[in-house]
Amino acid sequence: xxxxxQSPQFLSIQEGxxxxxxxxxxxxxxSLQWYRQEPGEGPVLLVTVVTGGxxxxxxxxxxxxxxxxxxxxxxxxxxxxxxxxxxxxxGEPLVNFNKFYFGSGTxxxxxx
Amino acid sequence: SAVISQKPSRDxxxxxxxxxxxxxxxxxxxxxxxxxxxxxxxxxxIATANxxxxxxxxxxxxxxxxxxxxxxxxxxxxTVSNMSPEDSxxxxxxxxxxxxxxxxxxxxxxxxxxxxxx
Numbered sequence: 001x002x003x004x005x006q007s008p009q010f011l012s013i014q015e016g017x018x019x020x021x022x023x024x025x026x027x028x029x030x031s032l033q034w035y036r037q038e039p040g041e042g043p044v045l046l047v048t049v050v051t052g053g054x055x056x057x058x059x060x061x062x063x064x065x066x067x068x069x070x071x072x073x074x075x076x077x078x079x080x081x082x083x084x085x086x087x088x089x090x091g092e093p094l095v096n097f098n099k100f101y102f103g104s105g106t107x108x109x110x111x112x
Numbered sequence: 113s114a115v116i117s118q119k120p121s122r123d124x125x126x127x128x129x130x131x132x133x134x135x136x137x138x139x140x141x142x143x144x145x146x147x148x149x150x151x152x153x154x155x156x157x158i159a160t161a162n163x164x165x166x167x168x169x170x171x172x173x174x175x176x177x178x179x180x181x182x183x184x185x186x187x188x189x190x191t192v193s194n195m196s197p198e199d200s201x202x203x204x205x206x207x208x209x210x211x212x213x214x215x216x217x218x219x220x221x222x223x224x225x226x227x228x229x230x
Contacts, residue, residue: 033218039151040224042222043221044221045220048218088155099157099160100145100157104153104154105153
């Protein structure tokens with residue numbers, strides 16, 4: 001079983017639409033990270049959230065960390081074809097510091 | 113963030129052979145990690161490599177199959193031994209970037225090595 005569950009697994013939308021990706025767990029994390037990965041490349045870190053209830057914005061991307069630090073969401077406003085890629089969340093558990101567990105991934109396709 | 117390079121970027125190998133993947137970082141780092149990823153899927157941690165000690169392997173991965181070297185603070189290798197088609201995957205190295213005066217860490221990834229075993 002996966003420590004972090006991501007949903008949805010696949011998302012195909014039109015340019016200009018909004019979307020939300022969820023990352024859920026029954027474990028508590030000291031921090032949670034979101035990555036985007038394009039074919040043939042390694043994952044690129046987008047943001048790290050640390051405090052329960054924290055909200056961070058990166059242009060059209062909004063990241064939220066749950067109050068209990070067990071879940072997170074990524075919201076994209078007015079998606080663009082350049083947002084296409086594999087989105088991964090990764091958590092650093094409280095009880096296993098320095099080890100990161102990855103979610104199952106969300107493959108996003110934004111059609112022009 | 114650290115700049116990480118991997119060699120080779122891709123390879124096609126015959127069953128039963130071994131391949132060594134190199135990971136080079138542009139700065140000294142304490143912890144390096146090796147992951148495996150099926151195309152389009154999530155990452156699975158193989159092992160953690162610390163300089164000056166044996167690598168720590170995750171459940172399902174053993175040293176005989178995936179020997180790791182960590183000769184210094186900027187370099188590591190992962191060998192995929194006695195390969196079979198099931199080993200076809202993308203292999204990624206990453207490094208931990210501790211955020212100064214913070215209670216959390218961040219990871220930065222190399223570009224990956226795409227391995228195909230025939």
